[in-house]
Amino acid sequence: MSYAIQNKPGVEQNKLYSEDVGIHDWYRFVLSYPPHLVRYYIEKLNIDNKHTILDPFCGTGTTLVESKKLGIPSIGIEANPVVEMAARTKINWNIDCNSLLKHSSLVAKEVKKRLKACGNNLKSLDTEREKLLIKNSISVIPLHKSLVFLEVLNDLKDERFHDIEQTAFAKQLVFSYSNLSFSPEVGVRRKKKIDVSVVELWLEQIQKMVLDLRSYHSNKRIQAKVYLGDARAMSQLLNRKSIDFVITSPPYPNEKDYTRITRLEAVLLNFMSVKKDLRKSKEVLLRSNTRNIYKGDDDEQWVANNKCIVELADTIEARRIELGKTSGFERLYHKVIRNYFGGMARHLKELKPILRSGAQLAYVVGDQASYFRIPVRTGKLLANIATNMGYELVSIDLFRTRLSTITKEQLKEEIVLLRWQGR
Numbered sequence: 001m002s003y004a005i006q007n008k009p010g011v012e013q014n015k016l017y018s019e020d021v022g023i024h025d026w027y028r029f030v031l032s033y034p035p036h037l038v039r040y041y042i043e044k045l046n047i048d049n050k051h052t053i054l055d056p057f058c059g060t061g062t063t064l065v066e067s068k069k070l071g072i073p074s075i076g077i078e079a080n081p082v083v084e085m086a087a088r089t090k091i092n093w094n095i096d097c098n099s100l101l102k103h104s105s106l107v108a109k110e111v112k113k114r115l116k117a118c119g120n121n122l123k124s125l126d127t128e129r130e131k132l133l134i135k136n137s138i139s140v141i142p143l144h145k146s147l148v149f150l151e152v153l154n155d156l157k158d159e160r161f162h163d164i165e166q167t168a169f170a171k172q173l174v175f176s177y178s179n180l181s182f183s184p185e186v187g188v189r190r191k192k193k194i195d196v197s198v199v200e201l202w203l204e205q206i207q208k209m210v211l212d213l214r215s216y217h218s219n220k221r222i223q224a225k226v227y228l229g230d231a232r233a234m235s236q237l238l239n240r241k242s243i244d245f246v247i248t249s250p251p252y253p254n255e256k257d258y259t260r261i262t263r264l265e266a267v268l269l270n271f272m273s274v275k276k277d278l279r280k281s282k283e284v285l286l287r288s289n290t291r292n293i294y295k296g297d298d299d300e301q302w303v304a305n306n307k308c309i310v311e312l313a314d315t316i317e318a319r320r321i322e323l324g325k326t327s328g329f330e331r332l333y334h335k336v337i338r339n340y341f342g343g344m345a346r347h348l349k350e351l352k353p354i355l356r357s358g359a360q361l362a363y364v365v366g367d368q369a370s371y372f373r374i375p376v377r378t379g380k381l382l383a384n385i386a387t388n389m390g391y392e393l394v395s396i397d398l399f400r401t402r403l404s405t406i407t408k409e410q411l412k413e414e415i416v417l418l419r420w421q422g423r
């Protein structure tokens with residue numbers, strides 16, 4: 001096994017974390033992995049413009065953006081609609097920037113007018129939608145201003161700019177208007193933002209995006225596409241033998257609830273308005289945490305004969321019983337392991353007909369130890385599942401380590417590199 005990425009000095013990582021401002025930093029520290037990792041594998045695997053790269057868990061689209069910058073066609077799949085909108089926006093570089101700026105100043109003027117007209121009459125969410133939000137995630141006045149802003153954005157809707165204008169709003173909503181903090185879990189900061197300049201901050205974000213769009217103008221015709229879909233059921237979306245490389249960072253079994261991270265913007269932008277929408281949006285996600293395990297989940301059948309997974313899940317459940325832990329979440333730990341890895345097996349099976357012979361796949365995944373301190377070696381287990389399914393293991397590269405707050409041990413984030421020979 002090789003440990004190539006570890007040899008890339010941390011200095012480079014830091015440098016690359018701080019570049020690409022504007023549209024391309026959307027959600028950087030919440031969902032994304034660093035762009036340099038994508039570029040490293042594009043170079044290492046000799047990927048060029050005759051190839052097509054797939055990111056089946058594309059999040060906000062780091063793989064797609066980096067591919068497009070380098071002139072390589074790419075396709076992404078993302079199951080969370082608000083995140084898919086962000087990815088779609090980030091890869092659409094074919095926008096008339098002057099008209100966008102004109103339209104955005106029109107929107108800004110109208111919002112200011114309507115805010116004045118509202119006076120002390122503050123807008124708020126209906127109870128159903130409010131119940132979906134993390135409590136205190138946004139204060140009364142920023143919420144009022146946001147709702148007036150969105151009303152205007154819909155009234156003056158211009159299809160050419162709607163995605164980018166909504167994405168600019170979502171970014172500022174999360175990072176400037178709301179009381180949310182990401183450290184790294186989503187939470188609510190103690191010091192609340194009582195009032196914010198919703199319109200001005202949105203205009204600033206649009207201007208940043210325009211700068212980005214202008215600087216990447218030359219590659220605007222490179223093909224990049226995002227589908228809203230489930231990476232465990234994607235064969236209908238993609239043509240047979242159409243993919244040469246996969247570069248992706250799927251969720252890990254790490255208790256991160258992706259729908260919670262994006263809840264505020266999903267509710268305000270109407271991707272979700274009643275409780276059953278939330279359940280629906282969770283059901284299409286990989287079962288990576290106890291909050292999206294449901295009765296009837298059956299991804300586990302895909303690893304029912306995998307000794308490593310079954311043993312790990314049984315060990316976790318046996319430890320729970322031994323420790324006398326009875327909470328609802330703790331009872332689900334072993335289920336997450338079975339259904340998460342089962343979901344990944346289902347995804348790898350679904351991928352086979354889509355891959356060209358000789359295709360190479362890079363999966364960035366992390367270990368964890370939060371289920372009664374029992375180590376979950378995600379990279380190794382994923383490699384084991386893949387090889388059982390006929391993929392060839394090329395290497396497991398160490399990307400970085402992070403300190404487990406629970407066990408005080410270093411947990412690995414690794415890149416599992418696979419090859420599909422088409423047999």
Ligand SMILES: C[S@@+](CC[C@H](N)C(=O)[O-])C[C@H]1O[C@@H](n2cnc3c(N)ncnc32)[C@H](O)[C@@H]1O
Nearest residue numbers: 031032057059060062078079080230231285286
């Ligand atoms: C670690 S994030 C990917 C981050 C991404 N590399 C980026 O640059 O933003 C994992 C993503 O997988 C998505 N996801 C989870 N289950 C999925 C599924 N079954 N199909 C497609 N996407 C899924 C989540 O919504 C999340 O956005």
